[in-house]
Amino acid sequence: MTNKYMYFIANWKMFGGLNSLNSLHKVDRFLKNFKKNKSIKLIFCPPSTLIRPMSKKLINSRIEVGSQNCHENEDYGAFTGFVNSKMLKDVGAKYVILGHSENRKCGETNKLINLKVKSALKTGLKVIFCIGETLKEKKRKITNQILSKQIKFGLQKINKKKNILIAYEPVWSIGTGLIPKSKELFTTINFIKKKTKLNVIYGGSVNPKNIHELKSINNIDGFLIGGASQDPKKFIDIIKKTYN
Numbered sequence: 001m002t003n004k005y006m007y008f009i010a011n012w013k014m015f016g017g018l019n020s021l022n023s024l025h026k027v028d029r030f031l032k033n034f035k036k037n038k039s040i041k042l043i044f045c046p047p048s049t050l051i052r053p054m055s056k057k058l059i060n061s062r063i064e065v066g067s068q069n070c071h072e073n074e075d076y077g078a079f080t081g082f083v084n085s086k087m088l089k090d091v092g093a094k095y096v097i098l099g100h101s102e103n104r105k106c107g108e109t110n111k112l113i114n115l116k117v118k119s120a121l122k123t124g125l126k127v128i129f130c131i132g133e134t135l136k137e138k139k140r141k142i143t144n145q146i147l148s149k150q151i152k153f154g155l156q157k158i159n160k161k162k163n164i165l166i167a168y169e170p171v172w173s174i175g176t177g178l179i180p181k182s183k184e185l186f187t188t189i190n191f192i193k194k195k196t197k198l199n200v201i202y203g204g205s206v207n208p209k210n211i212h213e214l215k216s217i218n219n220i221d222g223f224l225i226g227g228a229s230q231d232p233k234k235f236i237d238i239i240k241k242t243y244n
Contacts, residue, residue: 005039005041005221005222006039007042007043007199007222007223007224008040008041008043008235008238008239009095009097009128009167009201009203009222009225010044010229011068011097011100011203011224011226012047012229012230013047013068013226013227014047015230017050018050018053020046020050023232024054024057026233028061030236030239031062034239034240036243040239041222042064042239043063043094043095044066045065045068045096045097048067048068048083048088051067051093052091055091064094064095065092066093066095066096066097069096069097069098069100070084070085070088070096070116070120070125071116074086074123084123085116085120085123089123089125093125094126095125095126096125096126097130097224098117098128099117099129099150100130101132101169110150110154113154114155114156114157117129117155117158117164126163128224129166129167130167130224131150131151131168132150132204133147134146134172135171138172144188147168147191147195151166151192161197164196164198165200166196167200167203168192168200168201168202168203169203174204175227177207178205179213182213185217185220186218189202189219193219200219201221201223202214202220202222203223203225203226206223206224207227207238208237208241211223211241212241215242
C-alpha cells in the first residue's frame, strides 16, 4: 500500500431510500473508533436523490459524499432529467464517479467522459475516473491497449490531474464474483500508474471473502466497492480485513 491514504469508496448504484441512511451510523461509529482511521479516505456515492440528506447526516463525520455521474455541461440548460457538477457540489458532493463501465455500456464515449471530467474539475469536484477492459478484450490480450486509449482520450487536455483518482474496474469482474489473478492485477495497476502518475484503486466484485487476496497486492491505493457497500457489516468487514 503505497499511498498516504487507503480509499474505500462505496458505489451504491441504483439503491437506497431515506431509510437506508440509517446504516451510516454504524460505519461512522466504526470509523471514529478505528485505530487506523487517519489513513483512511471513506467516500459514499449514493444516487443523486440521497446526496443532500446523506451530506447533512455526515456533517460531523470524516466520511465524504460523492455522486455516481454528472452531465458534461457545468452551466444550467435544457437537459431534462440530468444533473450537472455545479448542482452536485451545491448539495454536498465532493467527488464524482465518471466513466463507469455501466455508463459506457449505455453509450458514454471517451470524448463525452472527457467533457464530464473537465466540467467536474472546473466546478471543484474530485474525479474517480473508471477504466477497464471487457472479457473479450482480455481474451484477445489487448487490455493495455484498451486502458491506454481510455486514459489518453478520457483525460485529454487535462494538465492538472491532482484531483483525479483512477479506478481500475475490469468489466468482466463487476458483479460476477471473479477477480483478476494477483500477479496480473499487480502488473496492470503498475502499468496504469506509470501511464498516469496517479493513485489507482481497484473495483470489481470486492467483498469480505476476497479482500485478503486483494490487500496483498501492495500497489493498490484502495477499493471501489459496489454491492457489498450497501450492507454496513460487509463494508466494515472489508475495511477491517484490509488492515488485519
